[in-house]
Amino acid sequence: MNKRNSFLRTMAALIVMTLVMGGCGYRHAKASDLPKQTRVGYYLDTVITLTAYTDQPELLDKGLEYCGEYEKMLSRTVEGSDVWNINHAEGNTVTVSEETAEILRTAVKISEVSDGAFDITIAPVSVLWDFTSGSQIIPESATIEQAARLVDFRQIQIEGNNVTLPAGMMIDLGGIAKGYIADAVKAKLEAAGITSAILSFGGNIVAIGLKPDGSPWKVGIQDIDEPTGKTMMVSLNYGGSTVTSGIYERGFTVDGVTYHHILSSETGWPVQNELASVTIFSDSSLMGDALSTAVFALGTEKGSRLIESMDGVEALFINRDRSAAGTSGLGKYMEEGENWITLEQPDSAEKTEEPLTLLIQVRESDPAPGYILLQSANEQGFLALPIEGEVTRTIRQKLDDGSEWLNVIRMTPEGFCMIEADCEGHDCIAEGEVTLENMKDRLLWNMVICAPHRLTLSLYTKEEAIQISRQWLGY
Amino acid sequence: MHTATQKVARFGLLTALALVLGLLDRAIPLTALLGGAAPGIKLGLANTVLLYAVYLMDWQSAVFLMLAKVILSGLIFGSLTAILYSLSGGILSLLVMLLIRRKPESGALCAGILAAGAETMLLIQNPHPGGQRLWIVILIGVACAVCFAAWIAIRKGKIRGVPGTSIAGAIAHNIGQVLAASIVLRTPQLLSTYLPVLVGIGAAVGTLTGIVAERVFRALHMNPDKPEGQKK
Numbered sequence: 001m002n003k004r005n006s007f008l009r010t011m012a013a014l015i016v017m018t019l020v021m022g023g024c025g026y027r028h029a030k031a032s033d034l035p036k037q038t039r040v041g042y043y044l045d046t047v048i049t050l051t052a053y054t055d056q057p058e059l060l061d062k063g064l065e066y067c068g069e070y071e072k073m074l075s076r077t078v079e080g081s082d083v084w085n086i087n088h089a090e091g092n093t094v095t096v097s098e099e100t101a102e103i104l105r106t107a108v109k110i111s112e113v114s115d116g117a118f119d120i121t122i123a124p125v126s127v128l129w130d131f132t133s134g135s136q137i138i139p140e141s142a143t144i145e146q147a148a149r150l151v152d153f154r155q156i157q158i159e160g161n162n163v164t165l166p167a168g169m170m171i172d173l174g175g176i177a178k179g180y181i182a183d184a185v186k187a188k189l190e191a192a193g194i195t196s197a198i199l200s201f202g203g204n205i206v207a208i209g210l211k212p213d214g215s216p217w218k219v220g221i222q223d224i225d226e227p228t229g230k231t232m233m234v235s236l237n238y239g240g241s242t243v244t245s246g247i248y249e250r251g252f253t254v255d256g257v258t259y260h261h262i263l264s265s266e267t268g269w270p271v272q273n274e275l276a277s278v279t280i281f282s283d284s285s286l287m288g289d290a291l292s293t294a295v296f297a298l299g300t301e302k303g304s305r306l307i308e309s310m311d312g313v314e315a316l317f318i319n320r321d322r323s324a325a326g327t328s329g330l331g332k333y334m335e336e337g338e339n340w341i342t343l344e345q346p347d348s349a350e351k352t353e354e355p356l357t358l359l360i361q362v363r364e365s366d367p368a369p370g371y372i373l374l375q376s377a378n379e380q381g382f383l384a385l386p387i388e389g390e391v392t393r394t395i396r397q398k399l400d401d402g403s404e405w406l407n408v409i410r411m412t413p414e415g416f417c418m419i420e421a422d423c424e425g426h427d428c429i430a431e432g433e434v435t436l437e438n439m440k441d442r443l444l445w446n447m448v449i450c451a452p453h454r455l456t457l458s459l460y461t462k463e464e465a466i467q468i469s470r471q472w473l474g475y
Numbered sequence: 476m477h478t479a480t481q482k483v484a485r486f487g488l489l490t491a492l493a494l495v496l497g498l499l500d501r502a503i504p505l506t507a508l509l510g511g512a513a514p515g516i517k518l519g520l521a522n523t524v525l526l527y528a529v530y531l532m533d534w535q536s537a538v539f540l541m542l543a544k545v546i547l548s549g550l551i552f553g554s555l556t557a558i559l560y561s562l563s564g565g566i567l568s569l570l571v572m573l574l575i576r577r578k579p580e581s582g583a584l585c586a587g588i589l590a591a592g593a594e595t596m597l598l599i600q601n602p603h604p605g606g607q608r609l610w611i612v613i614l615i616g617v618a619c620a621v622c623f624a625a626w627i628a629i630r631k632g633k634i635r636g637v638p639g640t641s642i643a644g645a646i647a648h649n650i651g652q653v654l655a656a657s658i659v660l661r662t663p664q665l666l667s668t669y670l671p672v673l674v675g676i677g678a679a680v681g682t683l684t685g686i687v688a689e690r691v692f693r694a695l696h697m698n699p700d701k702p703e704g705q706k707k
Contacts, residue, residue, distance in 0.1 A: 441606035443513040445668045
């Protein structure tokens with residue numbers, strides 16, 4: 001037999017064998033062959049993340065541009081916006097865009113059904129409060145009382161596109177604009193032919209269709225006691241809207257009282273009841289946005305009565321003592337939650353600072369001393385080190401064939417190590433602990449690598465993490 | 476001339492030997508000596524089989540043995556991802572070894588320069604190393620000196636060139652592996668932080684396996700300068 005021939009033949013046999021054997025257990029192509037595309041932008045004081053399965057990523061850039069345009073139309077603080085014009089008309093009639101008129105009509109409708117619990121004329125009160133800068137200043141109660149008298153949605157007159165508001169009163173669409181924009185961007189992307197997408201606008205998540213594999217999207221409901229990104233429960237989204245309003249989103253605590261951004265239209269003070277957050281499941285995010293605020297202000301009892309009276313809307317109530325309740329049709333939207341950090345899913349967390357339950361924006365005000373940068377085949381993001389004590393986290397990577405890769409890490413205020421993994425060799429466990437102290441002296445520097453699982457975890461100080469997160473978001 | 480049967484038997488033997496040595500490589504926790512594991516660091520005894528093939532057989536046989544070793548040990552011990560890492564290391568390493576087998580002194584020289592570069596990079600990144608880094612810096616320093624010593628010794632004809640080829644191959648293997656890992660893991664930071672470590676380690680273990688291979692050749696009364704696979 002010819003020597004060269006037999007050599008080639010053996011090689012060919014070996015390669016075929018590898019392909020056949022390699023085929024078992026290896027990742028198959030997506031059900032939909034379209035690639036997953038993500039675009040992140042910063043509008044409306046919120047990180048907006050648009051993720052879609054499409055071969056036209058420029059559509060997502062367009063989507064972000066729409067957000068910028070709507071921001072110009074609906075912002076209270078941008079001079080010349082419809083809202084700015086209404087607030088500065090001194091009682092005169094203002095002609096607004098079709099879109100603004102539609103939002104105002106929906107806002108008034110929700111105000112009516114919630115008996116004023118949701119009210120866009122809250123602006124005179126909300127301007128008194130500063131929940132974002134960290135100044136922790138409680139306004140004078142006399143000032144609040146005075147401002148609260150200016151809150152009354154019944155004074156808004158809307159005729160076609162003409163809006164009249166009495167002088168002195170102000171409107172703020174903060175509790176509803178994101179919902180409207182979410183619906184609008186979704187409609188535009190759908191019209192452009194996208195059939196599978198998840199769009200995150202702060203507390204508003206909307207989805208287009210189902211995931212490419214036909215399963216519902218998973219949206220993490222954030223743990224109320226862990227503002228840095230643990231998921232408490234996982235909810236399901238079948239191509240609708242999931243909106244959460246909670247006391248932990250924006251606010252501060254003084255003398256044990258949490259002052260948060262959901263203000264009572266009656267008193268002008270933050271609503272204090274048993275609730276920590278309310279999540280509304282609906283088709284329209286505009287509706288869901290307004291309802292989440294209204295239902296929060298109404299409380300569980302009145303709130304659930306309101307939701308039960310509406311078709312196609314469900315609510316999840318999470319109380320400050322971590323107990324939870326829901327309306328009658330909620331079951332369809334909930335999945336058993338565990339202490340997972342899931343990389344493929346949840347597809348979006350309800351807080352935009354950490355989509356996929358991972359932080360992408362690290363802020364100066366975050367209390368953690370260090371951050372773990374997590375990079376997998378699919379996702380990357382930060383995990384904050386716990387402030388005190390030990391935390392164990394399971395990182396689960398779902399593969400397309402239904403199998404999973406698991407890695408368990410133990411986090412301390414100083415660092416972390418891998419304690420469990422279902423990879424071969426367990427190199428990642430043997431790599432030992434990384435701490436803020438020892439990371440410059442390790443062979444692998446600040447990293448723990450699980451090469452078979454394509455997972456890299458690297459420890460960064462807060463300053464470095466802020467730098468990296470700025471680079472991602474480009475600001 | 477060998478018969479086909481002899482050839483098959485020889486390939487089988489060498490493949491099995493490579494697999495067993497690979498198992499031994501896994502069993503020796505080299506980095507535990509430095510105080511903790513680091514992925515990709517192995518003694519590389521299996522490489523002696525490839526050295527044998529590079530010097531005493533033709534290049535096709537060397538390629539075949541490399542592929543057989545990488546793919547089989549990947550399927551038996553590891554995953555497809557693992558095959559990817561060791562395949563890119565294996566290809567680059569074999570390529571370098573085949574190219575320089577006739578000029579091993581230049582292999583030793585390049586290895587010495589690379590190791591010195593790696594050492595410098597490590598010291599720039601952390602001028603006051605402690606723990607694992609301290610040991611690695613010492614180890615690479617020694618490896619660097621050995622490489623230069625080997626270069627001089629080979630040039631003066633004091634030793635045969637096998638260790639020179641082996642060192643260059645080991646370094647190339649590690650570079651290939653880190654390149655693949657940084658692409659698969661999407662972590663380019665590996666190139667600046669971990670590559671110097673692996674280059675230095677490659678110089679150290681390459682010297683060891685080179686000496687082992689040299690001894691084996693001598694014990695078997697084989698002359699690496701007169702491969703039987705080639706006609707005069």
